[in-house]
Amino acid sequence: MKEDTVVKPAEDLVGEQELKVMGARVHNLRNIDVEIPRNQLVVITGLSGSGKSSLAFDTIYAEGQRRYMETFSAYARQFIGNLERPDVDKITGLSPVISIEQKTTGKNPRSTVGTITEIYDFLRLLYARAADAYSHVSGEKMVKYTEEQIIDLITEKFTEKSILILAPLVKGRKGHYRELFEQTRKQGFLKVRVDGKIRDIEFGMKVDRYKVHDIEIVIDKIKVNPEKRKRISEAVKAGMKYGKGAVLVFDEENGSAHHYSKALMCPVSGISYEEPEPNSFSFNSPYGACPKCNGLGSISEVDINKIIPDREKSIKEGGLAPLGKYKTTWIFRQLEAIGKRFGFGLSTKIKDIPDEALNTILYGSDQVFEIKNEFAGVSSSYSLQFEGIINFIINQQEASNSRNIKKWAGSFMNRITCPDCNGGRLKRSRFSFLSTKRIFLILPPWT
Numbered sequence: 001m002k003e004d005t006v007v008k009p010a011e012d013l014v015g016e017q018e019l020k021v022m023g024a025r026v027h028n029l030r031n032i033d034v035e036i037p038r039n040q041l042v043v044i045t046g047l048s049g050s051g052k053s054s055l056a057f058d059t060i061y062a063e064g065q066r067r068y069m070e071t072f073s074a075y076a077r078q079f080i081g082n083l084e085r086p087d088v089d090k091i092t093g094l095s096p097v098i099s100i101e102q103k104t105t106g107k108n109p110r111s112t113v114g115t116i117t118e119i120y121d122f123l124r125l126l127y128a129r130a131a132d133a134y135s136h137v138s139g140e141k142m143v144k145y146t147e148e149q150i151i152d153l154i155t156e157k158f159t160e161k162s163i164l165i166l167a168p169l170v171k172g173r174k175g176h177y178r179e180l181f182e183q184t185r186k187q188g189f190l191k192v193r194v195d196g197k198i199r200d201i202e203f204g205m206k207v208d209r210y211k212v213h214d215i216e217i218v219i220d221k222i223k224v225n226p227e228k229r230k231r232i233s234e235a236v237k238a239g240m241k242y243g244k245g246a247v248l249v250f251d252e253e254n255g256s257a258h259h260y261s262k263a264l265m266c267p268v269s270g271i272s273y274e275e276p277e278p279n280s281f282s283f284n285s286p287y288g289a290c291p292k293c294n295g296l297g298s299i300s301e302v303d304i305n306k307i308i309p310d311r312e313k314s315i316k317e318g319g320l321a322p323l324g325k326y327k328t329t330w331i332f333r334q335l336e337a338i339g340k341r342f343g344f345g346l347s348t349k350i351k352d353i354p355d356e357a358l359n360t361i362l363y364g365s366d367q368v369f370e371i372k373n374e375f376a377g378v379s380s381s382y383s384l385q386f387e388g389i390i391n392f393i394i395n396q397q398e399a400s401n402s403r404n405i406k407k408w409a410g411s412f413m414n415r416i417t418c419p420d421c422n423g424g425r426l427k428r429s430r431f432s433f434l435s436t437k438r439i440f441l442i443l444p445p446w447t
């Protein structure tokens with residue numbers, strides 16, 4: 001019976017699809033065999049007294065716990081005492097187990113089974129300390145190096161090749177970067193690489209402010225050989241300083257670019273992750289929460305059918321539900337002005353309003369509309385942009401201090417799964433951390 005007391009390394013379990021329990025006789029279990037699929041949510045159900053807890057807690061969990069204790073030294077074990085082996089012939093495919101207890105607490109949109117049972121805190125620690133990071137762009141394992149390692153790698157990999165050592169300044173961002181070029185020039189650099197092209201830095205240089213750019217400083221051009229190590233080292237150090245811990249090596253022969261960084265980095269795309277901390281995996285912390293849904297896993301989306309429930313109605317008859325029937329208010333004056341531009345009136349049925357006009361009503365427009373105002377015999381005119389009913393509702397929901405207004409705005413919205421995190425609540429890059437250990441989780445009996 002020696003073999004099943006040895007805890008297998010986690011790698012050995014990867015191929016196993018099942019947790020097998022053979023000849024379980026704990027309490028009222030009658031010598032039963034079960035196979036439970038791994039990496040899935042499995043529910044054990046049955047009549048009261050049929051042995052659900054005996055199987056989950058007193059057999060599987062007890063055996064997992066006992067094997068864990070056996071990994072301690074004999075010295076440590078004398079303080080814990082030996083755990084009794086559960087009455088079972090054999091259990092295979094068992095990984096480390098965690099059992100949680102049933103708790104009843106208040107619930108809010110931020111509670112999950114994980115947070116209520118506090119198991120999420122342990123998982124966050126596990127992911128921050130023991131997980132491997134993979135690039136969410138290329139799927140490659142993320143790497144990080146020390147400065148010395150980077151110098152070694154470059155010297156080795158590019159021997160006898162002509163390379164440029166570049167310091168990344170801007171990665172995929174818009175702007176004209178005139179000040180940046182000027183500052184770089186004043187620091188004594190002569191060349192930059194802009195969107196893949198090497199250019200001399202000229203006085204007053206700038207790039208198209210509405211386009212996305214990649215900009216790097218050319219630190220040095222080197223024909224690599226072991227004698228050049230000192231020069232490579234100086235270039236890498238300077239590159240790291242301007243590139244905030246990252247350098248790019250451009251191979252002049254085949255035109256390929258290679259990224260090196262002191263932070264976790266994707267070797268293909270060069271994107272980097274900050275060093276993981278337990279709160280990087282918390283959806284209740286701004287470091288971990290998905291920015292789109294603020295860690296809730298779902299977002300409110302305006303439902304057009306709730307704004308226009310009946311296309312047969314005109315605006316005057318209350319066809320735009322959030323506005324109600326016609327009143328002499330500012331918003332209806334604005335709609336009138338939009339109507340004048342697009343050729344419809346407030347009595348036009350919504351279904352007959354041109355698409356472009358309806359789009360402007362719902363989503364707003366950059367166009368300027370003239371509104372004539374007559375008050376006490378003085379006429380004046382205003383020109384303004386219309387923000388759109390949908391944007392108005394979203395802004396009310398997000399920014400209003402009034403509960404009633406929030407509730408009103410919410411009545412035109414539906415809750416949908418967040419498209420950025422797919423309901424997972426965390427920043428996208430967080431899902432690219434994979435735990436190196438696989439865990440068998442036993443949830444409490446919800447009787």
Ligand SMILES: [Zn+2]
Nearest residue numbers: 290293418421
């Ligand atoms: Zn989200």
